[in-house]
Amino acid sequence: MPASIHAFGSVDAALSRFRREPLARAGLIVLVALAATCVVGPAILDRLGIAARTIDLEAQFEPPSFHHWLGADRQGRDLLARLLEGGRLSLAIGILGASVSLALGGAYGAAAGLAGGRTDRTMMRVVDLLYGLPYMVIVILLGAYLGRSVLVLFLALGLVEWLTPARIARGEVARFREREFVLAARALGSTNRAIFRRHLVRNLLPVLVAYLALTVPRVILFEAFLSYLGLGVQPPDVSWGLLAADGVQALTPVRVYWWLVLFPAAALALTLLSLNWVGEGLRAALDPKRRA
Amino acid sequence: MLRFAVRRLAFLPVAVFVILSAAFFLVRTLPGGPFDRERSLPPAVQKRVREAYHLDEPVWRQYVRYLEGVAADLDFGPSTRYANRSVNGLLADSLPTSFALGAAALAFAVLLGAPIGVWSAARPRGALPLLSTTLALVGVALPSFVVASLLLLLFGFVLEWLPVAGWGTPAHVVLPAIALGLPVAAVVARLVRVGMIDALSQDFARTARADGVAPSRILWRHAFRIGCLPAVSYLGPAAASVLTGSFVVEKIFAIPGMGAHFVNSVLNRDAPLLVGCAVTYFVVLYVMNLFSDLVHAGLDPRIRLR
Numbered sequence: 001m002p003a004s005i006h007a008f009g010s011v012d013a014a015l016s017r018f019r020r021e022p023l024a025r026a027g028l029i030v031l032v033a034l035a036a037t038c039v040v041g042p043a044i045l046d047r048l049g050i051a052a053r054t055i056d057l058e059a060q061f062e063p064p065s066f067h068h069w070l071g072a073d074r075q076g077r078d079l080l081a082r083l084l085e086g087g088r089l090s091l092a093i094g095i096l097g098a099s100v101s102l103a104l105g106g107a108y109g110a111a112a113g114l115a116g117g118r119t120d121r122t123m124m125r126v127v128d129l130l131y132g133l134p135y136m137v138i139v140i141l142l143g144a145y146l147g148r149s150v151l152v153l154f155l156a157l158g159l160v161e162w163l164t165p166a167r168i169a170r171g172e173v174a175r176f177r178e179r180e181f182v183l184a185a186r187a188l189g190s191t192n193r194a195i196f197r198r199h200l201v202r203n204l205l206p207v208l209v210a211y212l213a214l215t216v217p218r219v220i221l222f223e224a225f226l227s228y229l230g231l232g233v234q235p236p237d238v239s240w241g242l243l244a245a246d247g248v249q250a251l252t253p254v255r256v257y258w259w260l261v262l263f264p265a266a267a268l269a270l271t272l273l274s275l276n277w278v279g280e281g282l283r284a285a286l287d288p289k290r291r292a
Numbered sequence: 293m294l295r296f297a298v299r300r301l302a303f304l305p306v307a308v309f310v311i312l313s314a315a316f317f318l319v320r321t322l323p324g325g326p327f328d329r330e331r332s333l334p335p336a337v338q339k340r341v342r343e344a345y346h347l348d349e350p351v352w353r354q355y356v357r358y359l360e361g362v363a364a365d366l367d368f369g370p371s372t373r374y375a376n377r378s379v380n381g382l383l384a385d386s387l388p389t390s391f392a393l394g395a396a397a398l399a400f401a402v403l404l405g406a407p408i409g410v411w412s413a414a415r416p417r418g419a420l421p422l423l424s425t426t427l428a429l430v431g432v433a434l435p436s437f438v439v440a441s442l443l444l445l446l447f448g449f450v451l452e453w454l455p456v457a458g459w460g461t462p463a464h465v466v467l468p469a470i471a472l473g474l475p476v477a478a479v480v481a482r483l484v485r486v487g488m489i490d491a492l493s494q495d496f497a498r499t500a501r502a503d504g505v506a507p508s509r510i511l512w513r514h515a516f517r518i519g520c521l522p523a524v525s526y527l528g529p530a531a532a533s534v535l536t537g538s539f540v541v542e543k544i545f546a547i548p549g550m551g552a553h554f555v556n557s558v559l560n561r562d563a564p565l566l567v568g569c570a571v572t573y574f575v576v577l578y579v580m581n582l583f584s585d586l587v588h589a590g591l592d593p594r595i596r597l598r
Contacts, residue, residue: 131529132311132574135320140558141543144323165307217432224435228540229555241435246442256445265438 023280027274038087071259100158105165115171213279326372369564390537397473405477409484431478457546488519528584532577
């Protein structure tokens with residue numbers, strides 16, 4: 001079999017285009033740093049005797065200080081430790097939820113695009129209709145049947161976000177279907193499944209990976225919305241969304257516990273902006289129109 | 293173009309039927325009934341309540357009964373949560389509020405997002421990229437409840453420029469419309485910027501420049517027609533969700549809109565109300581998408597609708 005055929009030119013060329021995008025590079029560095037801090041940080045804090053779940057009523061609503069660098073919450077729990085623990089969960093939810101949605105949507109869209117004709121039209125009509133269904137129903141339905149665990153949350157968020165990847169994958173496959181390399185494979189007797197595995201996956205993956213970076217923020221934000229409703233991550237587990245929701249609820253005109261809002265919001269904003277920049281950078285780097 | 297619109301609208305009843313059925317059965321398959329969270333009633337009373345709402349019948353009988361009501365005179369039935377309120381009445385009360393707020397939010401989003409997108413495409417250096425990055429920061433990277441709460445705290449409580457909550461006067465619209473419109477404005481700015489960069493690099497823009505057409509005229513009269521198209525496709529679905537209300541913004545600013553019904557009807561297992569909300573949202577979405585397709589065809593002479 002000849003070397004793989006890429007419609008985007010070589011992966012190396014795309015990567016070098018990606019490296020020339022300053023915002024995307026900065027975003028990637030920030031993301032790696034944040035993720036590393038969230039993974040390693042709790043162990044270090046533990047050595048210093050600070051744990052995310054230690055309740056210390058004397059430190060209730062303590063502003064940032066020597067003991068609690070980013071302050072403490074209503075139960076006197078250290079905000080930095082909680083941020084680090086929440087970051088693990090928020091990032092995991094974002095990545096896993098987005099992966100579920102992309103795998104599901106990508107497979108569905110590719111199947112529709114390959115099938116073509118009436119099957120394609122029917123399958124995409126179903127997607128159009130599902131766009132019109134309130135997603136809250138799906139989330140609560142899954143929660144009611146499978147219980148409120150973090151795993152169910154991944155699944156629910158993936159099921160809510162799979163429609164757009166399905167459209168993208170279908171569009172890409174439809175674009176490739178009449179290309180010479182697919183026609184040649186078909187003339188040589190390849191089945192749809194073989195064509196998909198051998199020729200289309202490679203062409204589809206870059207687009208979906210770029211979209212992954214843009215879906216992760218959506219999933220993280222949606223988890224934050226669910227946490228605001230009390231349907232997201234359940235205490236004592238914690239996510240950035242839950243921390244921000246708690247911080248907003250502690251916000252009153254009389255006393256402003258600014259650190260409880262500022263730091264979770266900053267963590268969210270930094271992560272989501274970086275992901276957006278990385279996603280845009282990947283998309284630009286993979287844009288076939290810019291292929292030199 | 294007229295034939296396209298007519299054909300699309302002719303499909304609407306079929307689509308509504310599918311959405312209605314899906315929403316109805318989804319809520320009915322949820323564990324728990326609409327009255328399970330009430331104080332425990334004597335069994336005889338409970339039986340009468342269930343009979344009054346036909347909940348004692350098999351689900352498919354309820355479905356047929358419901359469908360008949362909708363088909364005969366667009367009656368979406370009584371709410372099982374709010375006693376003596378019909379779904380039509382609840383929607384008639386809340387939809388105009390959400391529509392007014394949503395229209396204001398959309399106007400804000402377009403008036404803020406489009407110029408920023410155009411200018412940042414025309415001048416890639418300077419203060420504008422900073423402005424659009426800030427907009428993206430607030431719009432894309434922060435949960436709406438954080439943005440809304442901070443706006444409320446700053447302009448409502450600290451500066452006391454605007455009313456804190458409620459509905460009725462034009463001043464009440466400002467803060468919630470900004471909170472609702474900011475995320476949309478951020479996406480519009482990004483899409484317009486991308487579309488404008490693409491349009492400005494096309495042959496017609498180069499030809500206009502060679503002909504000596506004024507730069508601002510090229511930007512707004514020639515390139516914007518094509519450059520705004522990605523934003524137009526996005527605004528179809530975005531308008532539908534903004535016009536039918538947002539749970540978060542309505543809750544924070546105490547606005548009697550429709551967004552709360554979407555969430556609460558599921559939590560309360562209020563099937564008729566959820567179906568009413570789902571159908572309303574779907575019809576708005578369908579019309580907005582059609583509208584966005586027509587605007588596309590109107591702006592870009594190369595697009596032909598069939």
